[in-house]
Amino acid sequence: MAKLEIIDLHVSIEDKEILKGVNLTLNTGEIHAVMGPNGTGKSTLAAAIMGNPAYQVTQGQILLDDQDVLAMEVDERARAGLFLAVQYPSEIPGVTNAEFMRAAIHARRSEDDKLDVHSFIKKLDKMMALLDMSEEMAERYLNEGFSGGEKKRNEILQCLMIEPKFAILDEIDSGLDIDALQVVSKGVNAMRGPEFGSLIITHYQRLLNYIQPDVVHIMMEGRVVMTGGPELAKRLEAEGYKGISQELGLALPEKD
Ligand SMILES: Nc1ncnc2c1ncn2[C@@H]1O[C@H](COP(=O)(O)OP(=O)(O)O)[C@@H](O)[C@H]1O
Numbered sequence: 001m002a003k004l005e006i007i008d009l010h011v012s013i014e015d016k017e018i019l020k021g022v023n024l025t026l027n028t029g030e031i032h033a034v035m036g037p038n039g040t041g042k043s044t045l046a047a048a049i050m051g052n053p054a055y056q057v058t059q060g061q062i063l064l065d066d067q068d069v070l071a072m073e074v075d076e077r078a079r080a081g082l083f084l085a086v087q088y089p090s091e092i093p094g095v096t097n098a099e100f101m102r103a104a105i106h107a108r109r110s111e112d113d114k115l116d117v118h119s120f121i122k123k124l125d126k127m128m129a130l131l132d133m134s135e136e137m138a139e140r141y142l143n144e145g146f147s148g149g150e151k152k153r154n155e156i157l158q159c160l161m162i163e164p165k166f167a168i169l170d171e172i173d174s175g176l177d178i179d180a181l182q183v184v185s186k187g188v189n190a191m192r193g194p195e196f197g198s199l200i201i202t203h204y205q206r207l208l209n210y211i212q213p214d215v216v217h218i219m220m221e222g223r224v225v226m227t228g229g230p231e232l233a234k235r236l237e238a239e240g241y242k243g244i245s246q247e248l249g250l251a252l253p254e255k256d
């Protein structure tokens with residue numbers, strides 16, 4: 001079992017404090033949802049875990065099995081088993097999707113444990129079939145001209161191929177129609193198991209109808225303000241974020 005611990009994490013962007021003491025522990029075998037209104041710092045949390053240099057950690061710790069993640073470079077974090085599906089995937093012209101994934105897998109494996117071409121292709125075919133992706137997607141340049149839905153599927157494809165210990169999936173449901181949402185959820189559910197943990201960041205409850213979380217965290221104003229079971233997401237669906245912010249005496253989100 002592996003454990004990802006976020007302890008009293010404070011993060012600033014350009015000297016403005018965005019995260020004000022986030023605490024959260026995720027074990028492999030578990031799926032946690034992080035929900036919250038726009039602008040509360042959900043993507044900032046994801047970026048800080050992965051080591052985006054624009055986000056300054058001013059206080060707190062991130063531990064992966066007691067290893068200091070904040071002391072690791074971005075590539076070391078990936079090798080240690082962390083994966084981030086970003087809210088806005090970038091395009092990399094000139095690098096095909098398949099090349100990118102093969103490189104990403106190899107970067108994570110030791111020299112004597114490389115995946116041979118045949119096994120790689122077999123696995124890629126299988127995962128693309130699972131996600132209803134056409135074969136030509138593998139040979140297209142990474143995210144170039146991909147539709148919103150194709151980009152999201154592709155993020156999940158990378159995750160399935162790389163097999164991280166922990167995947168942080170930031171708004172993988174945004175902009176998806178119901179069919180694409182089901183496919184993406186199928187991909188995430190296929191990864192479920194004792195060796196895999198995930199933080200599913202989402203603004204909406206809808207995704208959680210397809211991916212049943214073990215734990216739901218509500219983030220507001222840069223902190224996790226409430227943690228509970230799946231029923232917490234149902235409550236949000238019924239009340240929006242207003243009920244919880246009133247209960248806790250927090251300012252109402254401008255929009256939710
Ligand atoms: N690169 C950035 N530069 C300046 N401010 C940013 C940047 N990224 C995020 N912010 C600000 O940080 C706050 C939290 O943003 P974000 O983490 O994206 O929230 P969420 O993902 O919950 O919607 C917002 O007020 C946002 O405007």
Ligand SMILES: [Mg+2]
Pocket residue numbers: 042043044087170171
């Ligand atoms: Mg966000």
